[in-house]
Amino acid sequence: MAIPARSFANAVVLGVAGRLDQDNCDAFRAELMVHVERSAREGGVAILDLGGLEYVSSAGLRCFMLASRQAKSQHGRIFVAALQPMVAEIFEISHFNLVFQVFPTVREALAAASSEAAVAFDRA
Amino acid sequence: MRIRFWGTRGSIPVALTSFDIRDKLARALVEASGRTFANYEEAHAFAATELDFSITHTFGGHTPCVELDLGGEEYFVCDMGSGARPFGVHVLARQARRPATVNVFMSHVHWDHIMGFPFFGPAYVPGTKIRIHSCHDVCEQAFRLQQAAPCFPVDFSQLAASIEFVRLVPDQPNEISGLTVTPHLQLHSGDSYGFRFEKDGKRVVYSTDSEHKLENRAEAESFAAFFRDADVVIFDAMYALADAISVKADWGHSSNIVGVELCQMAGARHLVLFHHEPANDDATLDGLLKEARRFEELTRSGNPLKVSAAYDGLEIEP
Numbered sequence: 001m002a003i004p005a006r007s008f009a010n011a012v013v014l015g016v017a018g019r020l021d022q023d024n025c026d027a028f029r030a031e032l033m034v035h036v037e038r039s040a041r042e043g044g045v046a047i048l049d050l051g052g053l054e055y056v057s058s059a060g061l062r063c064f065m066l067a068s069r070q071a072k073s074q075h076g077r078i079f080v081a082a083l084q085p086m087v088a089e090i091f092e093i094s095h096f097n098l099v100f101q102v103f104p105t106v107r108e109a110l111a112a113a114s115s116e117a118a119v120a121f122d123r124a
Numbered sequence: 125m126r127i128r129f130w131g132t133r134g135s136i137p138v139a140l141t142s143f144d145i146r147d148k149l150a151r152a153l154v155e156a157s158g159r160t161f162a163n164y165e166e167a168h169a170f171a172a173t174e175l176d177f178s179i180t181h182t183f184g185g186h187t188p189c190v191e192l193d194l195g196g197e198e199y200f201v202c203d204m205g206s207g208a209r210p211f212g213v214h215v216l217a218r219q220a221r222r223p224a225t226v227n228v229f230m231s232h233v234h235w236d237h238i239m240g241f242p243f244f245g246p247a248y249v250p251g252t253k254i255r256i257h258s259c260h261d262v263c264e265q266a267f268r269l270q271q272a273a274p275c276f277p278v279d280f281s282q283l284a285a286s287i288e289f290v291r292l293v294p295d296q297p298n299e300i301s302g303l304t305v306t307p308h309l310q311l312h313s314g315d316s317y318g319f320r321f322e323k324d325g326k327r328v329v330y331s332t333d334s335e336h337k338l339e340n341r342a343e344a345e346s347f348a349a350f351f352r353d354a355d356v357v358i359f360d361a362m363y364a365l366a367d368a369i370s371v372k373a374d375w376g377h378s379s380n381i382v383g384v385e386l387c388q389m390a391g392a393r394h395l396v397l398f399h400h401e402p403a404n405d406d407a408t409l410d411g412l413l414k415e416a417r418r419f420e421e422l423t424r425s426g427n428p429l430k431v432s433a434a435y436d437g438l439e440i441e442p
Contacts, residue, residue, distance in 0.1 A: 022341050055423075058381050059338040062369050069370075086422055093415040094365035094381050
């Protein structure tokens with residue numbers, strides 16, 4: 001499962017779209033871990049842009065949890081941004097909003113990552 | 125068939141404290157502000173109809189003990205947690221000195237699921253028959269061990285009832301006094317077993333102390349088949365999902381969210397959240413219930429799934 005990635009200074013924005021559930025979570029997790037591991041190794045921040053994500057099941061949420069653990073184990077950071085209302089509500093219901101730093105927009109997540117990342121985003 | 129919940133808390137019994145009671149009273153008084161009640165009945169009616177569950181009730185309470193009342197002479201009960209004590213009082217009162225026959229189904233023998241048996245009154249009544257059904261070969265050993273000196277003053281061998289241990293085989297249906305009972309292996313330290321009960325077209329599943337590995341599709345489908353078309357699924361919803369798959373992963377328990385997902389896969393009609401975390405107060409448990417109900421609404425694709433949270437004293441007619 002291809003995850004489009006865009007780099008802005010020390011941050012990488014990973015686009016997550018469609019439905020994420022038991023049918024595709026294995027492929028998604030494998031791809032996500034590659035990005036998160038690389039970002040953490042480089043001391044950066046991985047930002048999950050969930051603007052295109054329509055639905056996420058518990059199996060999909062587990063992928064995010066594993067990615068968070070991976071980042072933390074390497075002293076990296078991972079943010080989520082731009083959640084659609086339904087996904088935002090699922091994050092709250094499952095208490096994932098207590099695990100992740102959640103930002104209304106990708107721009108705000110980048111600004112939390114570094115001022116350089118926000119400037120790079122504005123110039124792009 | 126009627127389901128009575130005598131014990132619904134996980135791990136260890138929990139009692140309301142004086143602080144909790146004062147808090148509920150204060151909240152009730154605030155809600156009643158400006159109103160007057162001529163007598164106790166008017167005040168009781170106000171409490172029963174206008175106050176929130178979290179003010180007028182408590183989830184309790186005792187550790188797992190759930191009765192299936194089939195309307196016949198024999199008793200059927202899942203687990204012998206501390207709820208077995210009030211269940212025993214109920215049996216003795218109903219029997220009015222006649223010896224009872226009690227069929228017990230043990231999910232597993234961790235302490236919170238057996239601790240009520242030494243206080244189960246009918247065990248001390250001559251003529252009482254108790255059949256303890258389990259898939260564990262250590263079941264009898266565990267029951268005897270907890271009543272051995274120096275842990276308890278009455279040794280198991282001194283109990284007056286006739287007590288028989290019956291070994292069940294997983295996934296094999298058994299006809300037990302007119303009830304069809306099928307055990308199913310669950311993921312829990314030392315293994316646990318869920319039970320699917322069927323009688324007269326009604327299906328009830330008791331599935332506690334069971335962790336679900338979300339990445340394992342075969343496991344999810346296996347439980348969806350076990351829960352298939354159930355009228356009621358009593359489900360281990362000890363944690364919120366984020367806790368269940370992070371700090372409390374591999375602790376052998378599940379979440380409200382996974383309960384909703386599995387019941388939706390199974391086409392079940394009523395999910396009952398069970399085995400409540402002892403650290404959670406009534407307001408927290410009420411929040412977990414509301415979150416599960418909202419998740420069900422958000423993810424519903426077929427018939428609605430009713431979602432409840434078990435509490436000591438709850439009765440359900442499937």
